[in-house]
Amino acid sequence: xxxxxxxxxxxxVFVFLILYTPIIYLIxxxxxxxxxxxxxxxxxLEWYKEVIGDTRLWIIVLxxxxxxxxxxxxxxxxxxxxxxxxxxxxxRQMKQLLLTLNNVLIVSPDVIIGAxxxxxxxxxxxxxxFTSVLLSHIAFxxxxxxxxxLPKLQExxxxxxxxxxxxxxxxxDVLTKVILPFITPGxxxxxxxxxxxxxxxxxxxxxVTGNGFSTLSVEIYSRARQGISLSINALSTLxxxxxxxxxxxxxxxxxxxxxxxxxxxxxx
Amino acid sequence: MEKxxxxxxxxxxxxxxxxxxxxxxxxxIERGKFYTxxxxxxxxxxxxxxxxxxxxxxxxxxxxxxxxxxxxxPANKRQVNTVFQDYALFPHLNVFENVAFGLRVKKKxxxxxxxxVKQALRFVNLEGYENRSIQEMSGGQRQRVAxxxxxxxxxxxxxxxxxxxxxxxxLRTEMxxxxxxxxxxxxxxxxxxxxxxxxxxxxxxxxxVLNKGKIQQSGTPKEIYDEPVNRFxxxxxxxxxxxxxxxxxxxxxxxxxxxxxxxxxxxxPNEPVDVVIRPEDLEITTRDQGKLxxxxxxxLFRGVHYELCCYDEDGNEWLVHSTKKAEVGEEIGLYFDxxxxxxxxxxxxxxxxxxxx
Ligand SMILES: Nc1ncnc2c1ncn2[C@@H]1O[C@H](COP(=O)(O)OP(=O)(O)OP(=O)(O)O)[C@@H](O)[C@H]1O
Ligand SMILES: [Mg+2]
Numbered sequence: 290x291x292x293x294x295x296x297x298x299x300x301x302v303f304v305f306l307i308l309y310t311p312i313i314y315l316i317x318x319x320x321x322x323x324x325x326x327x328x329x330x331x332x333x334l335e336w337y338k339e340v341i342g343d344t345r346l347w348i349i350v351l352x353x354x355x356x357x358x359x360x361x362x363x364x365x366x367x368x369x370x371x372x373x374x375x376x377x378x379x380x381r382q383m384k385q386l387l388l389t390l391n392n393v394l395i396v397s398p399d400v401i402i403g404a405x406x407x408x409x410x411x412x413x414x415x416x417x418x419f420t421s422v423l424l425s426h427i428a429f430x431x432x433x434x435x436x437x438x439l440p441k442l443q444e445x446x447x448x449x450x451x452x453x454x455x456x457x458x459x460x461x462d463v464l465t466k467v468i469l470p471f472i473t474p475g476x477x478x479x480x481x482x483x484x485x486x487x488x489x490x491x492x493x494x495x496x497v498t499g500n501g502f503s504t505l506s507v508e509i510y511s512r513a514r515q516g517i518s519l520s521i522n523a524l525s526t527l528x529x530x531x532x533x534x535x536x537x538x539x540x541x542x543x544x545x546x547x548x549x550x551x552x553x554x555x556x557x
Numbered sequence: 558m559e560k561x562x563x564x565x566x567x568x569x570x571x572x573x574x575x576x577x578x579x580x581x582x583x584x585x586i587e588r589g590k591f592y593t594x595x596x597x598x599x600x601x602x603x604x605x606x607x608x609x610x611x612x613x614x615x616x617x618x619x620x621x622x623x624x625x626x627x628x629x630x631p632a633n634k635r636q637v638n639t640v641f642q643d644y645a646l647f648p649h650l651n652v653f654e655n656v657a658f659g660l661r662v663k664k665k666x667x668x669x670x671x672x673x674v675k676q677a678l679r680f681v682n683l684e685g686y687e688n689r690s691i692q693e694m695s696g697g698q699r700q701r702v703a704x705x706x707x708x709x710x711x712x713x714x715x716x717x718x719x720x721x722x723x724x725x726x727x728l729r730t731e732m733x734x735x736x737x738x739x740x741x742x743x744x745x746x747x748x749x750x751x752x753x754x755x756x757x758x759x760x761x762x763x764x765x766v767l768n769k770g771k772i773q774q775s776g777t778p779k780e781i782y783d784e785p786v787n788r789f790x791x792x793x794x795x796x797x798x799x800x801x802x803x804x805x806x807x808x809x810x811x812x813x814x815x816x817x818x819x820x821x822x823x824x825x826p827n828e829p830v831d832v833v834i835r836p837e838d839l840e841i842t843t844r845d846q847g848k849l850x851x852x853x854x855x856x857l858f859r860g861v862h863y864e865l866c867c868y869d870e871d872g873n874e875w876l877v878h879s880t881k882k883a884e885v886g887e888e889i890g891l892y893f894d895x896x897x898x899x900x901x902x903x904x905x906x907x908x909x910x911x912x913x914x
Contacts, residue, residue, distance in 0.1 A: 452641060471649060
């Protein structure tokens with residue numbers, strides 16, 4: 290039993306090493322004054338300076354953040370409404386069908402989603418750029434939000450709604466005073482998921498960005514293709530740190546909401 | 558005015574997907590009484606409460622409040638409040654806000670809310686618990702919060718769906734007293750659901766015994782206990798000896814192979830009947846003095862009395878509650894008065910569940 294556990298731990302460490310090695314490798318060389326990724330010559334922050342001094346890059350960062358925040362916010366609203374709609378569907382088969390359609394959107398390859406959006410936007414004549422990227426990001430985030438919110442709804446005892454109605458609440462009161470507060474943790478989870486998906490999406494964005502509009506992942510890709518500059522490493526490192534901060538932030542928020550729901554110790 | 562019915566069910570039928578759950582039920586609920594719906598699991602007790610509260614609509618028939626039909630009036634427009642079986646307290650609100658919920662959605666003034674909530678909490682002995690979260694309350698306390706949350710709205714009728722079933726025995730008995738007391742102080746109508754017959758007998762002014770979506774009998778606890786109308790009620794309310802017999806003529810009934818005088822009349826001559834004798838009405842005597850001769854099969858000491866299980870020559874089982882002790886295997890006589898015999902008409906639909914073979 291104990292030996293088993295040891296092996297499991299070793300295996301876990303091994304897997305994490307493999308997963309994180311490329312990232313650590315990349316971060317390590319972002320401080321290399323040599324300008325290549327094989328010989329470490331000396332420590333420098335030059336690449337970071339280059340990144341920070343790059344105004345075009347900053348505009349792209351701003352674009353990416355704007356898209357991510359907007360897409361996350363809008364898809365959270367739509368996703369919550371979708372989850373509520375699925376929750377309220379009475380027929381079992383219909384419910385299952387809607388849920389399956391939702392899940393298909395999540396598992397279908399980004400390339401297909403990107404390509405189909407490209408076709409759609411060209412047909413209906415939406416200019417490729419900010420709008421098209423935003424729309425497509427919203428589209429692939431909504432199913433994720435639905436998936437995060439629905440379990441919370443199903444966890445809620447239906448008598449809670451009856452109780453609220455019994456006490457005189459109308460539909461709107463039930464929604465705002467009972468359902469939404471109850472599923473808040475799910476809504477937050479959905480928002481953060483949507484945010485991270487939007488931030489690091491490459492494939493879909495790659496299809497639907499036009500000239501003159503770009504997001505970070507697409508920009509990094511195109512720079513990496515042009516030739517190796519360690520400023521890409523620096524940029525990626527910064528992005529990685531940002532993601533870590535996001536994850537920690539999410540952890541604290543979910544921690545706080547779970548104390549709200551009963552992990553707090555008893556007071557005397 | 559005194560006798561006015563607040564709620565009236567008129568031939569109400571409720572079906573779920575074609576399955577009849579309540580079958581042509583009619584009854585009246587008066588002001589200020591403690592009613593109990595009593596019946597086995599799945600007999601439709603909760604369904605009746607949900608119909609009164611307005612969570613579902615009847616398939617057929619009409620429900621009246623103060624003489625007005627309310628079939629289509631939604632739950633939030635009815636002057637009744639419910640204490641749910643699982644309490645259904647809002648986990649994201651503290652005790653105060655839970656109780657205040659109904660007043661808040663009715664847009665009452667802040668001061669009024671504060672005062673009424675305090676008063677309701679005082680009523681259920683929960684002063685000083687305002688800022689606790691629901692998770693910090695014990696089962697019994699949660700139940701009181703649920704009651705406070707309901708009564709703060711000053712309903713005319715309070716519906717309670719098995720509110721005591723989650724509590725342990727001691728707390729349960731305590732809460733039975735408290736609930737009864739609360740009902741007297743508030744002076745409003747309680748409709749209380751339980752499947753525990755002792756609870757029903759102890760608490761109610763009026764009991765409705767339900768089985769399979771039908772009201773079998775309604776009456777005071779004493780009426781129901783002493784004069785069950787059929788085998789189901791007799792069996793469900795307390796322990797009893799029930800056996801088939803024949804009503805020879807008025808005041809004369811035959812069972813266990815013998816004829817006995819009784820106090821019942823109004824049956825057809827030689828009509829087959831069910832006969833009930835409560836275990837506590839049977840007295841142990843010597844073999845010769847008894848009206849029935851039985852052999853003691855087993856004996857249990859129950860604290861207040863001995864519980865004897867006996868068999869007569871025909872193999873009928875006789876349950877006896879006696880303060881006197883008997884010997885297992887001994888032949889004894891059972892004595893009872895004519896008033897202790899209760900004769901019931903056999904109804905068509907309670908054939909099963911009979912324990913005679
Ligand atoms: N929403 C529903 N859909 C379908 N059937 C239902 C529904 N609600 C109740 N029933 C059925 O109606 C019958 C009566 O249910 P009800 O909840 O009234 O029983 P009850 O007397 O309250 O039982 P218990 O003591 O177990 O709570 C049951 O057979 C149940 O399966
Ligand atoms: Mg029930």
